[in-house]
Amino acid sequence: MAYTDLNAFIQKLEEMGELIRIREPLDPYLEISEITDRVCKREGPALLFEKVKGKEIPVLTNLFGSMKRMCLALEVEHLDQPGEKIMAWLKTDPPRTLIQKLHLIPRLMGLKALFPKTVSKASCQEIVIRESPDLTPFPILTTWPLDAGPFITLPLVITKDPHNGRRNVGMYRLQVFDHQTLGMHWQTHKGGAQHFRLAEAEGRDLPVAVVLGPDPVLTYAATAPLPEEMDEFMFAGFLRQEPVQLVKCLTVDLEVPANAQIVFEGVVKAGERRPEGPFGDHTGYYSPVDEYPVMHLTCITHRKNPIYPATVVGIPPMEDAFLGKATERIFLPLLRQTLPEIRDMHLPVAGAFHNFAFVALDKRYPGHARKVMQALWGLGQMMFSKFIVVFDREIDVQDLNQVLWQWGANVDPKRDMVLLEGPVDALDHASPYPLLGSKIGFDATTKWAGEGLIRPWPEKIQMDQAVKNRVDQIWPHLGIDHSFPKKS
Numbered sequence: 001m002a003y004t005d006l007n008a009f010i011q012k013l014e015e016m017g018e019l020i021r022i023r024e025p026l027d028p029y030l031e032i033s034e035i036t037d038r039v040c041k042r043e044g045p046a047l048l049f050e051k052v053k054g055k056e057i058p059v060l061t062n063l064f065g066s067m068k069r070m071c072l073a074l075e076v077e078h079l080d081q082p083g084e085k086i087m088a089w090l091k092t093d094p095p096r097t098l099i100q101k102l103h104l105i106p107r108l109m110g111l112k113a114l115f116p117k118t119v120s121k122a123s124c125q126e127i128v129i130r131e132s133p134d135l136t137p138f139p140i141l142t143t144w145p146l147d148a149g150p151f152i153t154l155p156l157v158i159t160k161d162p163h164n165g166r167r168n169v170g171m172y173r174l175q176v177f178d179h180q181t182l183g184m185h186w187q188t189h190k191g192g193a194q195h196f197r198l199a200e201a202e203g204r205d206l207p208v209a210v211v212l213g214p215d216p217v218l219t220y221a222a223t224a225p226l227p228e229e230m231d232e233f234m235f236a237g238f239l240r241q242e243p244v245q246l247v248k249c250l251t252v253d254l255e256v257p258a259n260a261q262i263v264f265e266g267v268v269k270a271g272e273r274r275p276e277g278p279f280g281d282h283t284g285y286y287s288p289v290d291e292y293p294v295m296h297l298t299c300i301t302h303r304k305n306p307i308y309p310a311t312v313v314g315i316p317p318m319e320d321a322f323l324g325k326a327t328e329r330i331f332l333p334l335l336r337q338t339l340p341e342i343r344d345m346h347l348p349v350a351g352a353f354h355n356f357a358f359v360a361l362d363k364r365y366p367g368h369a370r371k372v373m374q375a376l377w378g379l380g381q382m383m384f385s386k387f388i389v390v391f392d393r394e395i396d397v398q399d400l401n402q403v404l405w406q407w408g409a410n411v412d413p414k415r416d417m418v419l420l421e422g423p424v425d426a427l428d429h430a431s432p433y434p435l436l437g438s439k440i441g442f443d444a445t446t447k448w449a450g451e452g453l454i455r456p457w458p459e460k461i462q463m464d465q466a467v468k469n470r471v472d473q474i475w476p477h478l479g480i481d482h483s484f485p486k487k488s
């Protein structure tokens with residue numbers, strides 16, 4: 001059963017000892033951030049700050065900040081499960097026998113869950129503020145000392161394509177400029193920015209809804225790198241196996257999740273830009289001031305006694321590590337639809353997800369590693385990967401010791417390096433230009449004669465199997481295990 005709302009998830013976490021309530025009065029300016037940072041770094045519990053200085057509304061942080069909570073959020077045992085489920089769908093063959101047809105019916109029923117349902121009454125609209133909507137009562141955090149102000153950090157930003165009406169939901173932070181205006185930090189590569197580009201080209205403002213605290217699956221879905229034309233709420237319906245319930249906004253032509261805590265409705269005005277930032281970002285650096293569009297509030301709605309959710313980003317690892325991990329696992333099977341030769345992929349947390357991609361490849365022909373790099377650089381947000389390193393199929397790319405061993409041992413930099421220029425992540429500060437820089441690939445696979453190898457590739461060391469079997473047998477009598485300190 002999908003979580004009915006964020007409160008249901010909070011209750012679940014509390015029952016499992018995965019959430020603690022903090023009653024000490026704390027400042028939304030830096031203090032809550034510092035506490036959250038310390039807890040994130042230790043993969044500690046979700047934190048519900050009940051007393052926020054100067055505000056009535058409690059703040060929730062670190063909601064997704066452990067593998068266990070990320071799995072609980074998606075209601076799975078393991079993060080590979082949603083991807084496996086998607087593949088089972090894609091691989092459904094047409095039924096040939098009656099029995100097969102009967103088996104298919106429940107799965108087809110499950111398809112209904114994909115489509116969002118519109119409802120007329122919603123808890124997110126229990127309280128409606130149309131007259132002079134005001135952000136002041138909301139405990140929006142300032143997370144780092146050099147930040148330009150408070151930022152909304154865990155929002156779902158909903159827009160529609162002004163031409164075909166298709167919805168996009170993306171997580172883009174918003175800077176509070178004043179009690180009614182927000183800086184809209186959708187980067188130029190993202191769905192929201194594309195909708196605004198289309199509207200602005202015709203001199204039109206773009207309606208926007210900013211949603212805080214729907215059930216956790218929806219929040220995850222807003223971060224997922226879906227193909228441009230795919231509705232994140234359909235994807236969420238698939239993940240939660242129940243349709244997302246939407247309600248019409250009151251002042252803009254958009255729908256928002258009925259179960260959300262808080263909704264900010266508004267428009268992003270054509271032709272308007274304001275300096276946004278600096279903001280202590282998930283790269284571990286402050287992203288500098290840049291010109292971004294501006295959202296003007298038209299209405300605020302919220303439930304009675306809302307909770308304000310936030311995340312703190314900073315030097316990794318932080319909470320977003322687990323949102324990223326979910327994406328790595330869920331999208332791998334989909335990626336393998338195009339690139340079945342990829343065995344596994346690791347986007348390490350310390351690389352803020354786009355700096356490194358380590359790939360295990362079932363190498364089939366000369367130059368195969370290069371083909372895979374180039375395919376990845378052409379695939380959605382994988383284009384941001386700054387270092388792609390390709391390994392042989394048996395290498396566990398999740399194990400950084402194996403990664404560094406093979407990367408170091410198997411690469412002749414001059415022969416095995418691919419260097420190219422192209423778009424880079426908007427937050428990359430190392431590239432010579434904003435948005436444009438270089439990327440590098442390393443082929444760390446075993447090289448073949450067909451790839452110009454003129455001497456034999458050496459044999460990897462392996463123990464004799466008969467010896468291993470004998471040692472397995474006598475091992476318990478040797479008393480060696482007792483001499484190791486016990487693992488906690």
Ligand SMILES: Cc1cc2nc3c(=O)[nH]c(=O)nc-3n(C[C@H](O)[C@H](O)[C@H](O)COP(=O)(O)O)c2cc1C
Nearest residue numbers: 169170171172173185186187190191192223224225
């Ligand atoms: C905590 C968090 C904050 C994010 N902030 C931003 C942001 O400010 N701007 C942005 O363009 N992407 C941001 N992202 C990444 C996008 O949410 C992500 O690229 C998503 O796939 C975009 O959806 P879209 O493809 O529908 O645009 C953030 C992600 C997370 C997890």
Ligand SMILES: [Mn+2]
Nearest residue numbers: 168169191226
């Ligand atoms: Mn999208």
